[in-house]
Amino acid sequence: MNPDTLLASAQRTLAIERDAVAALDTRLGEDFVRACTAVLACKGRVVVTGMGKSGHIGGKIAATLASTGTPAFFVHPGEASHGDLGMITRQDLVIAISNSGETAEVLTILPLIKRLGVPLIAMTGRPGSTLAKAGDAHLDVSVAQEACPLNLAPTASTTATLAMGDALAVALLEARGFTSEDFALSHPGGALGRRLLLTVENLMQKGERLPTVALEVPLTAALLEMTRKGLGMTAVIDAAGKVRGVFTDGDLRRVLDSGVDVRSVPIAEVMTPGGKRIAASALAAEAVHKMETSKITALMVVDADEHLIGVIHLQDLLRAGVV
Numbered sequence: 586m587n588p589d590t591l592l593a594s595a596q597r598t599l600a601i602e603r604d605a606v607a608a609l610d611t612r613l614g615e616d617f618v619r620a621c622t623a624v625l626a627c628k629g630r631v632v633v634t635g636m637g638k639s640g641h642i643g644g645k646i647a648a649t650l651a652s653t654g655t656p657a658f659f660v661h662p663g664e665a666s667h668g669d670l671g672m673i674t675r676q677d678l679v680i681a682i683s684n685s686g687e688t689a690e691v692l693t694i695l696p697l698i699k700r701l702g703v704p705l706i707a708m709t710g711r712p713g714s715t716l717a718k719a720g721d722a723h724l725d726v727s728v729a730q731e732a733c734p735l736n737l738a739p740t741a742s743t744t745a746t747l748a749m750g751d752a753l754a755v756a757l758l759e760a761r762g763f764t765s766e767d768f769a770l771s772h773p774g775g776a777l778g779r780r781l782l783l784t785v786e787n788l789m790q791k792g793e794r795l796p797t798v799a800l801e802v803p804l805t806a807a808l809l810e811m812t813r814k815g816l817g818m819t820a821v822i823d824a825a826g827k828v829r830g831v832f833t834d835g836d837l838r839r840v841l842d843s844g845v846d847v848r849s850v851p852i853a854e855v856m857t858p859g860g861k862r863i864a865a866s867a868l869a870a871e872a873v874h875k876m877e878t879s880k881i882t883a884l885m886v887v888d889a890d891e892h893l894i895g896v897i898h899l900q901d902l903l904r905a906g907v908v
Contacts (some may be wrong), residue, residue, distance in 0.1 A: 598732040598740070605728040605741040606748045612725045613752070619722040621756050623704045624655060629676030631657035634665065636690045638739040639682040639746065646680070646750030653754050654763040662690040670697055678704045684726070684742045686714020695719050708749060710742055724749050785872050786865040788905050789886050789895030790816065797822055797893060800829055800853045804840070807832050807852045818883050820893045821856045827891040829853075831860030833881070862887050865894060869907045872897050 586594075624631060631650055635643035643659055650657035660669050662681075673679065679698050683691050686709035695716070698705055707720030710727035717723045726749050732740035796814035798807045800823050810819045811832070818833040832852055840847060840855050863872055863884045872884055876899055886895035902908045 601730060601732040602741045602744045605745045608728070609726065609745060609749055609752070616722045616724060617753070617756075620706045620724060620753060621760065623678055623706065623721060624753075624757055625760060627676070627678040627704070629656075629674050629678070631655055631678050631680060632673050633657060633659045633680045633682070634662045634691060634694070635682035636662050636688045638743050639684060639688070642743050642746045642750065643680070643682045645747060646682075646754070649751060649754045650757070653758040653768070654761045655754065655757050662688070662694055665694050666690065670694060673698070673701060673703060675701050675703065678706065680706045680708060681716055681720070682708045682746060683714075683716050684710040684739060684746070686711040686716040688716070691716060708746055710745075724753070783869040783905060783907060784865065785863055785867045785869060785884075785886055785895070785897050788869055788901045788907075789865065789897040790901065791895040795893060795896055796820065798832075798852055799824075800851075802852055804832075804847050804850050804852050804855060808837070808847075816883055816896055816898050818896070820860070820885050820896070821852055822893065826893075828860065828862070828885060828887055828893050830856035830858045831885060832856045833883070835881075860885055863897065869897075869902060869905065873902055873908055876902075 631647070633643040633647040633650075634640070640659070640661060647657040647659040658672075660672055665673075681691050681695075681698075686707070692715055695705075699719070705720045706722045706724065707716045708724045708726055709717045710725070711717060712723060712725055712727070717725075726742065726746045728741040728745050730736055731738060731742060794814060794816075796810050796816055796819035798810050798819050798821055800821055807819050807821070811817065811834075818831055820828050821830040821832060823829050830853075832855065836855060836857055840850070845855065861875060861879050861881060861884050863875060863886055865886050865888075875884060876882060882899040884897050885893055886897060888894050899908070
């Protein structure tokens with residue numbers, strides 16, 4: 586096969602799968618609303634089941650639900666017939682996935698699900714199938730054709746099922762008022778968890794590491810303090826200990842360009858009044874955003890009385906993996 590043939594095959598696949606997902610929009614209606622309502626009313630957990638490729642998609646749907654505020658897990662239908670059905674309680678809800686709607690392993694456990702009185706959401710590609718008719722709600726994930734040129738390997742159908750699962754998860758997320766803080770609680774590890782859980786207070790420099798000078802000192806004293814603390818800035822405070830401004834490396838460059846005598850000028854005359862600040866309780870990700878927006882590398886952390894309690898530097902955020 587030449588490169589043009591390979592690219593044409595890939596483009597055809599993407600076009601078929603794109604059309605399969607687009608077609609789902611016209612099928613969203615009362616059954617989708619019933620499915621959402623049933624999940625929201627569920628007192629237990631959502632149990633997702635499916636065989637083969639449908640099972641792989643079901644595992645992902647269960648994981649997405651669990652991470653967005655809907656407790657869920659996957660049960661293999663074959664194992665369910667040999668003891669794992671005991672994982673399903675009367676408080677739960679089942680989402681059963683089968684493209685044909687006639688998968689033997691799934692149909693085998695339907696009577697047991699019905700005996701428990703557990704709500705059943707069916708996701709199939711055949712609205713007239715056994716599974717579809719058994720469901721309290723049916724989500725139609727049928728496709729015109731598979732992307733496989735033999736029209737055999739589950740491709741477009743699994744993509745459509747995955748997309749419908751995402752639509753269900755997001756609708757439920759919004760209905761629950763799920764927030765980024767809620768999301769962080771189930772994603773404490775990795776870069777995502779660090780961005781959503783770490784606060785400025787967790788990472789800021791404090792105590793003897795804080796660079797501060799009084800309003801009345803000369804610029805030379807401020808430069809010495811900046812050199813000692815190594816943060817590229819110093820806070821300027823008044824006699825009451827409140828922050829009145831900041832002096833940074835950038836301010837120094839502007840002073841040198843202006844021709845001011847750096848040996849005699851008071852820091853109060855060349856500082857940036859006020860200065861950029863952030864609360865200790867703010868997320869570290871917010872500090873990153875403020876730094877990027879203002880094109881600076883450090884933020885002062887002040888309390889309610891405007892006293893300096895910390896400084897957070899870009900290097901602190903880099904070391905923590907927030908950036």
